[in-house]
Amino acid sequence: MQTQLAPAFQNTPEGQQAESVLRQCVHCGFCNATCPTYKVTGDELDGPRGRIYLMKQVFEGQAPTRITQEHLDKCIGCRHCESTCPSGVQYHDLLAVGQAQVDAQVKRPWRERVMRWGLIKLLPSRWFKPALSMGRMVRPLLPKLWQERIPLLPPLAPPRWPDRKKAMHARQVLLLKGCVQRSLRPHVDASTARVLDVMGIRAGVSGSSGCCGAIQGHLGDLAGAKERARRNIDAWWPWVESKTPAEAILINASGCGAWVKDYGLLLADDPAYADKAKRIAALAKDPGELLPSWLPFLKRKLGRRPEGTTLGSMTFHPPCSLSHVHKLSSAAQPGPIEQGLRELGFEVNLAQRDSHQCCGAGGAYSVTQPELSRQLRDLKLKALEETEPHVIASANIGCIVHLQSGTNTPVKHWIEVLDEALTRQEPTPIT
Numbered sequence: 001m002q003t004q005l006a007p008a009f010q011n012t013p014e015g016q017q018a019e020s021v022l023r024q025c026v027h028c029g030f031c032n033a034t035c036p037t038y039k040v041t042g043d044e045l046d047g048p049r050g051r052i053y054l055m056k057q058v059f060e061g062q063a064p065t066r067i068t069q070e071h072l073d074k075c076i077g078c079r080h081c082e083s084t085c086p087s088g089v090q091y092h093d094l095l096a097v098g099q100a101q102v103d104a105q106v107k108r109p110w111r112e113r114v115m116r117w118g119l120i121k122l123l124p125s126r127w128f129k130p131a132l133s134m135g136r137m138v139r140p141l142l143p144k145l146w147q148e149r150i151p152l153l154p155p156l157a158p159p160r161w162p163d164r165k166k167a168m169h170a171r172q173v174l175l176l177k178g179c180v181q182r183s184l185r186p187h188v189d190a191s192t193a194r195v196l197d198v199m200g201i202r203a204g205v206s207g208s209s210g211c212c213g214a215i216q217g218h219l220g221d222l223a224g225a226k227e228r229a230r231r232n233i234d235a236w237w238p239w240v241e242s243k244t245p246a247e248a249i250l251i252n253a254s255g256c257g258a259w260v261k262d263y264g265l266l267l268a269d270d271p272a273y274a275d276k277a278k279r280i281a282a283l284a285k286d287p288g289e290l291l292p293s294w295l296p297f298l299k300r301k302l303g304r305r306p307e308g309t310t311l312g313s314m315t316f317h318p319p320c321s322l323s324h325v326h327k328l329s330s331a332a333q334p335g336p337i338e339q340g341l342r343e344l345g346f347e348v349n350l351a352q353r354d355s356h357q358c359c360g361a362g363g364a365y366s367v368t369q370p371e372l373s374r375q376l377r378d379l380k381l382k383a384l385e386e387t388e389p390h391v392i393a394s395a396n397i398g399c400i401v402h403l404q405s406g407t408n409t410p411v412k413h414w415i416e417v418l419d420e421a422l423t424r425q426e427p428t429p430i431t
Helices: 013-022 030-034 036-041 048-059 066-073 080-084 091-105 110-122 128-141 144-148 180-184 187-198 214-218 222-240 254-260 274-283 287-302 320-324 336-344 370-385 397-404 414-424
Strands: 171-175 201-205 312-316 346-349 392-394 411-413
Touching (some): 013 048, 030 080, 080 091, 180 397, 187 201, 187 411, 214 254, 254 320, 287 336, 287 414, 336 346, 336 414, 370 397, 392 397, 411 414
Parallel strands (some): 171 201, 312 346, 312 392
16 A cells, blocks of 8 residues: 655654555455454444554544544454455554554543543552452442443352472473453463473462553553563563573463563564563463473373263353464364364364454453443354353453353363363263
8 A cells, every 4th residue: 555654754663663564455355354343333444444544544644533543442453354464464563553643643531531541550550459359349339331341250269379399390481470360360370380280390470570561552552561561571581591491481361472472563662672572572472382282291191081071061262362463273273272172182162153253352442342342242152152161261361251241151261171170180971
């Protein structure tokens, strides 16, 4: 697509990033076919092609409006369009700089400003857990719309980490300390550590690390996202350069992992952190990437099953970040998670239609765009529940909590289900 940058954007990192993406786009519209928001609204400007055109106008000097801002806000950031695009357009790179430019020029209504400021400040902070507890106390008194925004803790036993004295293994990986997952579903990290312990790998957590920065980045606070990235790099660096370095930075929230893998791009213009960021990004791994190498250990631990039994059944929902960023699942063929769990003895199903369609979680999207988010969640749950699942499994905390808000079927991380099987070690008859 031919682009003429306005003088204000020429020779700037933002302008160069926008121009490189815009020139790749041929405006074919294939992306709209898989865009979840376009499917719901049918509005051209709620699809990637329309949003690209709006951002092109901004970088060519046309002043954005509130309407421009609203159409960009409706983007979930699922990146399904990138998997569909025949030209390989990296839409998310354009959205990162385009949304920031629009927000710099268009003042939001005060309610939105307060809400977004609160999300940026509260979610990654130590105040999130007490605020969540208070919200759960008053939840029955709130309108239904607000009740859905305050997730309840499912009836699970307290998370149990491996005994540190018995888990002093030579091999080690780092876990992302994270933010909301620690309060919403601490069982995921504990289950990850327990599965690693079975294989003789210690799960370390740097106390000075924290939120990956995705929340800030998705809400247009790129400066805040960069600062979060620098803090994590500083916190992880001693583990990276130690005599027994961590083998990987294992991130069991696929959305957070996708953001950390972009640290190299995020800090490319920071001379003090650019090289470190690239190295950290290379070390960042989703558990699904390592599952194939874990299979021999896990098979020995689980042992042989009697004929006609299974370790349990699940219906798997691949998060958008898992499919379109990590490339660990696709509609064309099963990914390493589905394949690995089946090889271990689980019965793994996918939705019979739109199995890789977005569920509408999108980080803070369920809060900022509740109506669209709920519509997409209900469409996804309808497809998932047609398989009559005993449990719905996913790989991202946002999807897990969002889906659980609309169903009584347990929704868990797949590594939680694996941990339960390792602990139980009792085969389940096939029904």
